[in-house]
Amino acid sequence: MLELKGVSKRFPGVQALDGVSLMFAPGEIHALVGENGAGKSTLIKIITGLLQPDRGEVHRDGRRLRFRSYRDSLAEGIDIVSQEIEVIPESTIAENIMLDKLITRGKTGIIDWPAVHRAARACLERVGLPLPTGTVIKRLSAAHKQLVQVAKALAADARVLLLDEPTSSLTEHEVATLFGILRDLRDKGVTIIFVSHKFEEVFALCDKVSVLRDGRLVGTKSLQDLTRKELVRMMIGRDIDRAHLGRLDAERGREMLRAERLVRKGKVENASFAVRAGEILGFYGLVGAGRTELARVLIGEDRLDAGTIYVRGEKARIRSVADSLERYGIGYVSENRKEEGLLLQSPVRTNITIAVWPRIAGRIVRAVSRTKETAIAYRMIDGLDIRTRGPEQKTEDLSGGNQQKVCLSKWLAADCDILIIDEPTVGVDVGAKDQIHRLIWDLAKTRGKAIILISSDMPEIVRIANRILVFRDRRIVGEIQGVDDPAKSYAELSAAIGMHLH
Numbered sequence: 001m002l003e004l005k006g007v008s009k010r011f012p013g014v015q016a017l018d019g020v021s022l023m024f025a026p027g028e029i030h031a032l033v034g035e036n037g038a039g040k041s042t043l044i045k046i047i048t049g050l051l052q053p054d055r056g057e058v059h060r061d062g063r064r065l066r067f068r069s070y071r072d073s074l075a076e077g078i079d080i081v082s083q084e085i086e087v088i089p090e091s092t093i094a095e096n097i098m099l100d101k102l103i104t105r106g107k108t109g110i111i112d113w114p115a116v117h118r119a120a121r122a123c124l125e126r127v128g129l130p131l132p133t134g135t136v137i138k139r140l141s142a143a144h145k146q147l148v149q150v151a152k153a154l155a156a157d158a159r160v161l162l163l164d165e166p167t168s169s170l171t172e173h174e175v176a177t178l179f180g181i182l183r184d185l186r187d188k189g190v191t192i193i194f195v196s197h198k199f200e201e202v203f204a205l206c207d208k209v210s211v212l213r214d215g216r217l218v219g220t221k222s223l224q225d226l227t228r229k230e231l232v233r234m235m236i237g238r239d240i241d242r243a244h245l246g247r248l249d250a251e252r253g254r255e256m257l258r259a260e261r262l263v264r265k266g267k268v269e270n271a272s273f274a275v276r277a278g279e280i281l282g283f284y285g286l287v288g289a290g291r292t293e294l295a296r297v298l299i300g301e302d303r304l305d306a307g308t309i310y311v312r313g314e315k316a317r318i319r320s321v322a323d324s325l326e327r328y329g330i331g332y333v334s335e336n337r338k339e340e341g342l343l344l345q346s347p348v349r350t351n352i353t354i355a356v357w358p359r360i361a362g363r364i365v366r367a368v369s370r371t372k373e374t375a376i377a378y379r380m381i382d383g384l385d386i387r388t389r390g391p392e393q394k395t396e397d398l399s400g401g402n403q404q405k406v407c408l409s410k411w412l413a414a415d416c417d418i419l420i421i422d423e424p425t426v427g428v429d430v431g432a433k434d435q436i437h438r439l440i441w442d443l444a445k446t447r448g449k450a451i452i453l454i455s456s457d458m459p460e461i462v463r464i465a466n467r468i469l470v471f472r473d474r475r476i477v478g479e480i481q482g483v484d485d486p487a488k489s490y491a492e493l494s495a496a497i498g499m500h501l502h
């Protein structure tokens with residue numbers, strides 16, 4: 001039994017945890033949910049010794065644990081799959097997995113590398129990653145880095161496993177493999193704590209759920225006798241409406257972007273579509289269906305092998321990301337917000353306003369006054385409900401979901417006429433998700449932006465788009481029109497999308 005007794009933690013200006021007492025039983029998957037900034041990651045870090053509590057104690061089977069470092073917690077059989085990717089970028093998969101138990105030969109102290117690689121390979125196979133164990137970590141995708149962390153926990157033979165949003169970049173298949181492993185570990189009596197914003201996952205996988213709000217424990221419930229609606233209420237204290245936000249005036253809008261037979265070998269196959277001002281065109285598909293690849297050629301990040309792009313009716317030659325932003329007014333909100341895009345050491349204000357600065361001769365020039373920057377920053381902080389002490393707070397200190405919102409707001413502030421938004425609500429809580437949906441919808445409705453919304457979240461895309469293209473295996477395989485028609489039900493629309501996927 002793992003037990004927290006009155007744990008509190010304060011950061012400058014915020015009480016991240018406030019007297020939290022909680023019990024986690026072995027053989028149970030215990031979900032931890034709450035709004036962005038509620039204190040989930042802080043709690044996980046305290047259990048693993050990455051942070052020290054100001055007050056309160058952590059007990060294991062009646063013994064008080066006092067960890068001074070992450071290493072101490074590993075020795076106690078407690079391991080973490082963290083939200084921020086913390087694997088060492090320059091090392092190999094094998095070194096990462098076996099970091100804390102490098103196998104030595106006899107008493108010589110010499111590392112037995114073949115044995116290390118063999119042991120690492122066995123763990124990699126369990127998580128379904130058939131990669132060479134000598135691969136350098138920094139060359140892996142975000143999803144594969146997450147899986148390496150899981151393999152590392154398996155190698156450590158953890159008795160308590162903490163997972164902080166482990167599925168944020170995994171494909172459906174990888175999620176299924178991970179859940180299989182977690183159920184198996186649970187049946188072997190491992191204590192599992194699972195932090196997630198995805199309710200489907202919480203209900204499908206977990207036995208119990210504890211809800212945090214503003215650093216306090218709201219309660220612990222068995223998931224068997226809890227509905228989604230009740231859980232949302234516990235989290236944010238109100239209900240969320242999931243109906244479509246309303247009709248868009250897409251037909252009357254000017255055509256802003258047209259793609260004709262775009263090809264990038266092995267990535268994009270013959271993609272043709274157009275998007276108008278005032279329209280939200282959804283790109284729906286599973287992770288890996290080729291939507292991001294298409295976005296990358298549209299913004300000049302990747303080269304086209306064939307096909308033509310027209311912007312505002314004219315043939316466009318988009319050579320780089322800077323080109324797409326400055327000459328064509330196309331903004332791209334990347335799905336990899338953690339890895340690209342944020343200056344973590346800079347204040348929130350800088351990150352929000354950086355895309356507003358014009359570039360001259362390849363150099364970013366700060367032409368906007370500090371006062372104006374601060375005003376823009378405040379508008380975004382209010383509009384997206386970014387939980388921060390203010391525009392001057394260091395971006396690194398924000399919770400994961402709030403960093404996500406900063407990234408999104410940077411492109412909203414840039415005022416592009418064409419916006420490509422890739423998975424805008426991964427890692428964002430239900431309340432904030434609702435706000436982001438309204439904000440995107442409003443950009444199209446009242447400000448006439450042409451928006452391409454890439455999402456694997458069916459309720460999300462059906463809620464705000466007016467037209468949806470369905471992607472499968474790098475192709476557009478179907479189109480659903482009139483998604484914003486109030487006469488059409490969610491069931492009807494999701495069935496129509498599903499038809500193209502199978």
Ligand SMILES: Nc1ncnc2c1ncn2[C@@H]1O[C@H](COP(=O)(O)OP(=O)(O)OP(=O)(O)O)[C@@H](O)[C@H]1O
Pocket residue numbers: 011012014015016034035036037038039040041042043083387388396397398399400401402427429
């Ligand atoms: N190192 C730090 N310095 C200052 N404040 C911090 C630091 N780490 C976290 N905080 C603050 O503590 C609060 C709780 O953050 P935490 O990361 O635990 O939230 P969370 O529940 O994990 O949120 P999310 O769902 O967005 O990941 C937030 O207000 C955050 O800004």
Ligand SMILES: [Mg+2]
Pocket residue numbers: 040041042083164399400401
């Ligand atoms: Mg977190």
